[in-house]
Amino acid sequence: xxxxxxxxxxxxxRLSLQALSLLLLSVVTSQVSAEKIxxxxxxxxxxxxxxRVPVAANRVGSSVTVIxxxxxxxSQATSVADxxxxxxxxxxxxxxxxxxxxxxxxxxxxxxxxxVIIDGVEVNNxxxxxxxxxxxxxxxxxxxxxxxxxxxxxxxxxxxxGGVIVISTxxxxxxxxxxxxxxxxxxxxxxxxxxxxxxxxxxxxxxGASRFKxxxxxxFNERDGFTEDDGYKNENVNxxxxxxxxxxLDFSFVLRNSKGTAETDSITFGVGPADSNNExxxxxxxxxxxxxxxxxxxxxxxxxxxxxxxTDTDFLTNNLVTFLSRGKKQKVDYQNSIVFxxxxxxxxxxxxxxxxxxxxxxxxxxxxxRDITNYGYAFEYRHSYQKKLFTSxxxxxDDNDIFKNAQTGRVTVAYLPSRSNKYRLHASYGTGVxxxxxxxxxxxxxxxxxxxxxxxxxxxxxxxxVEFKLYNKxxxxxxxxxxxxxxxxxTGSGNSAINLSGKSPTEGLExxxxxxxxxxxxxxANYTFxxxxxxxxxxxxxxxxxxxxxxxxxxxxxxxxINFNLVHNAGRVQxxxxxxxxxxxxxxxxxTVANTSVRYKISQRFSVNARVENLFxxxxxxxxxxxxxxxxxxxxxxxRF
Numbered sequence: 001x002x003x004x005x006x007x008x009x010x011x012x013x014r015l016s017l018q019a020l021s022l023l024l025l026s027v028v029t030s031q032v033s034a035e036k037i038x039x040x041x042x043x044x045x046x047x048x049x050x051x052r053v054p055v056a057a058n059r060v061g062s063s064v065t066v067i068x069x070x071x072x073x074x075s076q077a078t079s080v081a082d083x084x085x086x087x088x089x090x091x092x093x094x095x096x097x098x099x100x101x102x103x104x105x106x107x108x109x110x111x112x113x114x115x116v117i118i119d120g121v122e123v124n125n126x127x128x129x130x131x132x133x134x135x136x137x138x139x140x141x142x143x144x145x146x147x148x149x150x151x152x153x154x155x156x157x158x159x160x161x162g163g164v165i166v167i168s169t170x171x172x173x174x175x176x177x178x179x180x181x182x183x184x185x186x187x188x189x190x191x192x193x194x195x196x197x198x199x200x201x202x203x204x205x206x207x208g209a210s211r212f213k214x215x216x217x218x219x220f221n222e223r224d225g226f227t228e229d230d231g232y233k234n235e236n237v238n239x240x241x242x243x244x245x246x247x248x249l250d251f252s253f254v255l256r257n258s259k260g261t262a263e264t265d266s267i268t269f270g271v272g273p274a275d276s277n278n279e280x281x282x283x284x285x286x287x288x289x290x291x292x293x294x295x296x297x298x299x300x301x302x303x304x305x306x307x308x309x310x311t312d313t314d315f316l317t318n319n320l321v322t323f324l325s326r327g328k329k330q331k332v333d334y335q336n337s338i339v340f341x342x343x344x345x346x347x348x349x350x351x352x353x354x355x356x357x358x359x360x361x362x363x364x365x366x367x368x369x370r371d372i373t374n375y376g377y378a379f380e381y382r383h384s385y386q387k388k389l390f391t392s393x394x395x396x397x398d399d400n401d402i403f404k405n406a407q408t409g410r411v412t413v414a415y416l417p418s419r420s421n422k423y424r425l426h427a428s429y430g431t432g433v434x435x436x437x438x439x440x441x442x443x444x445x446x447x448x449x450x451x452x453x454x455x456x457x458x459x460x461x462x463x464x465x466v467e468f469k470l471y472n473k474x475x476x477x478x479x480x481x482x483x484x485x486x487x488x489x490x491t492g493s494g495n496s497a498i499n500l501s502g503k504s505p506t507e508g509l510e511x512x513x514x515x516x517x518x519x520x521x522x523x524x525a526n527y528t529f530x531x532x533x534x535x536x537x538x539x540x541x542x543x544x545x546x547x548x549x550x551x552x553x554x555x556x557x558x559x560x561x562i563n564f565n566l567v568h569n570a571g572r573v574q575x576x577x578x579x580x581x582x583x584x585x586x587x588x589x590x591x592t593v594a595n596t597s598v599r600y601k602i603s604q605r606f607s608v609n610a611r612v613e614n615l616f617x618x619x620x621x622x623x624x625x626x627x628x629x630x631x632x633x634x635x636x637x638x639x640r641f
Contacts, residue, residue, distance in 0.1 A: 260281070
C-alpha cells in the first residue's frame with residue numbers, strides 16, 4: 001500500500017525523469033551540427049538484451065551469449081531447451097519425456113529467477129511460480145536467442161536476478177519466401193512446419209505454424225520398470241507484422257500461440273512413482289503492439305508498447321480436470337532514448353516508465369484469484385570514450401502494491417586496450433529483487449499452504465573477465481569469473497515455503513572458445529565450474545558443478561553441413577522422494593550425451609536432413625526417477641519457394 005512517503009518519492013521520481021528528458025533534449029538540439037552517432041559498429045554484432053537500446057557486442061560489459069540463425073539451423077534442434085543445454089552457465093532439467101516440465105537455471109539461480117522474453121513480451125507464467133516452462137517452446141521460426149547472465153533487475157525488474165533469455169522470431173522481408181518441412185523418426189515422432197514471409201519497403205509480414213507429435217517414452221525411468229509410453233503433441237502459430245508509415249514512424253505487432261498436451265506419470269502417497277493415466281494441457285499466448293518514433297535524425301527515439309501474455313494449464317487424471325491455473329501478465333511500457341556527442345565521446349540517456357499487472361487464478365475444487373500491480377521507473381546512461389572505454393549505469397525504482405518498494409542498480413564496463421582489439425576486458429555489478437510468487441504466498445492445493453509473511457529475495461552479483469581474439473580473429477577465447485549472493489532465498493519447507501536466513505552464495509568460472517579452423521571447419525567449446533550453496537552450506541539441487549560442451553561444424557561442400565556436439569555434466573545432487581514424500585539427498589550419475597546431424601542441399605529449393613540424438617545411447621537422468629531418450633534417429637525434407 002502507498003504511504004505518504006512513497007507517494008512523495010514517486011512524484012519526485014516522475015518529475016526528475018521529466019526534467020532529465022527536457023534537459024537532454026536541449027543538449028541534443030544544441031548539437032545538431034554534431035556528427036550522427038551510431039549505437040553499433042558495422043564490424044560488430046549487435047546485442048539487444050544487455051541494455052534498453054541495441055549495443056555493439058564488443059561494447060557490452062555484461063556476460064552475453066548469442067545463438068544465431070545459422071547455429072539454430074545447423075543444430076537441427078527440436079526445442080529451445082535443446083539449444084540451451086549447450087550454453088555456458090546454463091543448466092536444463094526436464095521431467096522425463098518430451099513435454100515434461102522443463103526448467104532453465106542460469107549460474108545456479110532458480111528457474112523462476114530467469115526472465116524469458118519472446119518478441120518483446122515477458123512470458124513467465126504468473127500462476128506457476130513466475131517461471132517459464134520451456135517444454136513447449138519449439139525452435140520453429142526462431143531467428144535468434146540471447147542469454148544475459150547475472151542480476152538484471154535494474155533493466156528488467158523482478159524475475160531477472162539470475163539472468164534473462166531474449167528470443168526473437170523471424171521477421172518479414174521485401175522478397176517473398178515460403179518454407180515447408182516435414183520430419184519423422186524414433187518414438188513414432190512426426191513434425192510438420194510451414195512459414196511464409198514477405199512484404200514491401202513499408203509493410204513486412206511473417207507467419208509460421210508447426211505441429212509436433214510423438215508417442216514418446218515413459219516419463220519415469222524405464223530401467224526402474226516403468227514401460228508405459230508418455231506421448232506429447234504441440235501446435236504452434238506465430239505472426240509478426242511491421243508497418244513503416246514514414247522514415248520516422250513504425251508500427252509493429254506480434255502474436256504467438258502454443259498448445260501442448262503431455263502424458264505424465266505421478267508419485268502417489270503410499271505407493272510412490274507409478275505409471276498413471278495423467279495428462280497436462282498447457283496453452284501459452286502472447287502478443288504485443290508497439291509504436292516507435294525517431295526524431296532528430298534518429299538521435300531521439302520514443303517507444304510505446306502494450307504487451308500481454310497468458311498461460312492456461314489443466315492437469316487431468318482419467319480425463320477429468322483435477323487442478324487448473326490461469327496466469328496473465330499485462331504490461332504498458334514507454335521508453336525515451338537520446339544519443340549525442342562525437343566519435344570521441346558518445347552519450348546515450350534512456351528513461352522508461354512501466355505499468356505491469358499480474359493475475360493468477362488456480363486451484364482444484366476451490367479457485368483462488370489474486371493480482372498484483374507494479375509501477376517501474378528506470379534510467380540508463382551509456383558512455384563511449386574514444387571507442388575504447390564503454391561504461392553504463394542503470395537505476396530502477398519499483399512501486400509494488402503488495403511488497404515494499406524496491407531500488408536496484410547495475411554498472412558495466414568494457415575496455416579495448418589496443419587498436420587491434422585483440423583482447424577486451426569486461427565486468428559488471430548488479431543488484432536484484434525477486435518478489436514471492438502467488439503460489440508461495442497463497443498456496444493453491446490441499447497439500448501446499450501459502451506463506452503470506454515471505455520477504456522478497458535480494459541479490460547482489462558481479463562478474464569480470466577477459467576476451468581474446470587471436471589468429472586474425474579466427475580464435476576467440478573468453479574467461480569470466482562470477483559471484484552472486486542471494487539473501488532471504490525462498491525454499492520449500494514441508495508443505496509450505498520459507499525464507500532462508502542469511503546469504504546463499506554462488507561463484508564460478510565460465511570459459512568459452514570459438515575457433516574457425518578453416519573456412520569449412522569450426523570448433524566451439526565451453527566449460528562451467530559452479531559452486532552454488534544455500535545459506536546452510538548445502539549444495540543446491542539440479543545444478544552441475546562441472547559442465548563441458550564441445551561442438552564441431554563442418555561444411556565439406558557448398559551443399560552439405562555436418563554438425564557434432566557433446567555435453568558432459570558432473571557433480572549433481574537431488575532429493576529423492578519415497579512413497580511417503582520423505583526425501584533423501586542422492587548424488588546423480590555423471591553423464592555425457594552426444595548428438596550429430598547432417599543437412600544436404602539437393603537443389604535450390606529442396607534439402608534433406610538427418611540427425612541422431614544420444615548417439616552413444618547414454619543411460620542417464622536429468623532428474624532422479626525420470627527417464628531420458630535413448631538413441632534416436634530422425635530424417636526430414638525441407639522446401640523453400
